[in-house]
Amino acid sequence: MMRPMSKSSAEIADLLFADACVATCAGEGDPLARLDVRARCSVATAGDRVVYVGPREGAPTARRTFELAGASILPGLVDPHTHLVFAGNRVDELSRRMRGEDYRAIAAEGGGIASTVRATREASDDALFELTAARARALRAFGVTACEAKSGYGLSLEHELRSLRVLRRVDEAGLLRVSATFLGAHAIPPERRDDRARYVDEVVEEVLPAVAEEGLADAVDVYCDDGAFTLAEARRVLTAGKAHGLAVRAHAGQFADLGAVELVAELAGLSADHLEVVSDAGVAAMAAAGVVAVLLPGAWRTLRQEAPRAERFREAGVAMAIGTDLNPGTSPTADLPLMAALAVRDAGMTIEESLLGITTAAARAAGFGGGAGTLRVGGPADLAVFATPDPRSLAYGLGGARASLVLLGGRIVVEAAEPLIW
Ligand SMILES: [Zn+2]
Known part of the structure; x- marks a missing residue:
């Protein structure tokens, strides 16, 4: 070469x-x-x-x-955390939240992720591809050439596979290099709200094998938090994904520390993402296992949360990456350099760390090798x-x-x- x-x-x-x-x-x-x-x-x-x-x-x-x-x-630049495939927007939800309603309360009544799931399922294949391609071009305009991107707004066998195929099409069209992540465990879909155990079974026993069979994903992810998936459910999904040969990552410690960081470390995962709430033991486990901390300023800004403190990861020797978390609910942005600028101001990263966080550390978190x-x-x-x-x-x-x-x-x-x- x-x-x-x-x-x-x-x-x-x-x-x-x-x-x-x-x-x-x-x-x-x-x-x-x-x-x-x-x-x-x-x-x-x-x-x-x-x-x-x-x-x-x-x-x-x-x-x-x-x-x-x-x-x-x-x-x-490399964006290590995006939700690139979706239809619709959630400007109305932000308007409600800024009037004082709680994100998790809105989600509990069918808003939040579920509203994006509805819009995504209703979009045609071509419409979904065009929306995703437009976001890929938006990222590119800010210097991004590679990104991690997740499914997770389909939440059924048919629609999760469709989202991952859209991502493969974006990659094959040469719009961006895409590292695709299966995030079937993003939320419980509306039709399974009264039977979450059945949904987790479906993810593990039906959707994951189909994703692996078609070679549609490089990694598996789970949203482990209050109001999302439990640690036990996360363990099932991530362990099954790993058994199918997928790399492991998780949305961990955004609102509550359920132990997902330790789980990712135990499974030798690539990254733990969000980390607004994480124990010292979790940070130590990340360091020992070489898990990258992916910080997501767009989300903590939109949710008006206190940022993670970079010094905790720095002192423990945990590599830090920064993502847009490009998604319609909590981080509608493609401006990756702005995320670096916010990680400097809010989390206390140095400028140098922040630039490595959208290049080399991000490539490592996203699983890109070969000098990306x-x-x-x-x-x-x-x-x-x-x-x-x-x-x-x-x-x-x-x-x-x-x-x-x-x-x-x-x-x-x-x-x-x-x-x-x-
Ligand atoms: Zn996310």
């Missing part, structure tokens, strides 16, 4: 991004060293690979050169250019950091957005 760094590579470079300020996110050591910011650095690609990172003098000649003095390059989330020779030609001289501006400005150019697998998929003003 890796092309040799010899003179012969000069003849095969396709694109040269010249003289930018590059954050490779491929360094070693503390977060500052790992971010690895290099002034007047050039990046060349050939096909779908990066073939050169370094000073312009040593760069290969390319078919097309972008002069980027005054701009920054980062690896294509870094800029390195031999790695994927996925990168994002921002019209700012300092890549740290992504987490400095509060929102709106659209990429001026996005390269995905060596293809230019976004070009010429409004320049950043920071």
Whole structure:
């Protein structure tokens, strides 16, 4: 795969991004060293690979050169937590919540996730794909080239499979690299509200095997919390998913600490997500098992919760990633750099940690290998250019950091957005 760094590579470079300020996110050591910011650095690609990172003098000649003095390059950003497939919106619900109604009370009477399930089931296949594709393009506009994305608004055999097929279509259409997660245990569907045990049986005995059979998911997830799934139910679903060869993750400790973090650690899972409420023992278990903490500022902001404290994860040696949690109820956003900026303000992450949290740590949480989330020779030609001289501006400005150019697998998929003003 890796092309040799010899003179012969000069003849095969396709694109040269010249003289930018590059954050490779491929360094070693503390977060500052790992971010690895290099002034007047050039990046060349050939096909779908990066073939050169370094000073312009040593760069290969390319078919097309972008002069980027005054701009920054980062690896294509990675969003480690999205609910990309759904129809409808929940603006009315937010309006009610802001008038004082409780999220879980609204959910208990058929609002919340259940209302999105209704809208999603009613949408045609093509309508659902177009809505999902539009969100993929929205993420891309902010420099995202890869994301984790979940089912979980279908909640039946037919509709969960359909949601996962939509995600596969997004990936195959080259809109984004998608790591798909089966989240049948997102909520109890309306038709099973009086028989939750039957629904969990269906998830484990019918839907999961069908998902695995069709190869539609990379991971399994469960929403383990008050008003969602119990720890015992989560254990059944995640254990079954793991037995089918899926990676494990969980929505854990958003409102109550039911022990899902320890469960994910026990199952050697990739990530535990939310973590507004998590015990010291849970954090220690994550550290011991190498589970990534995925922080979701959009959700804690919308729900007006206190953010997790980054220092707890930092001190324990737990890697931190940041996601949009793109979903219609609690985080309707595709602005991943804004999430990094909020994680800095609310959770106390450093700017460097936050940028690693939407690149390398996010790639690890989402299960992307092969150098995703870094800029390195031999790695994927996925990168994002921002019209700012300092890549740290992504987490400095509060929102709106659209990429001026996005390269995905060596293809230019976004070009010429409004320049950043920071
Ligand atoms: Zn979520």
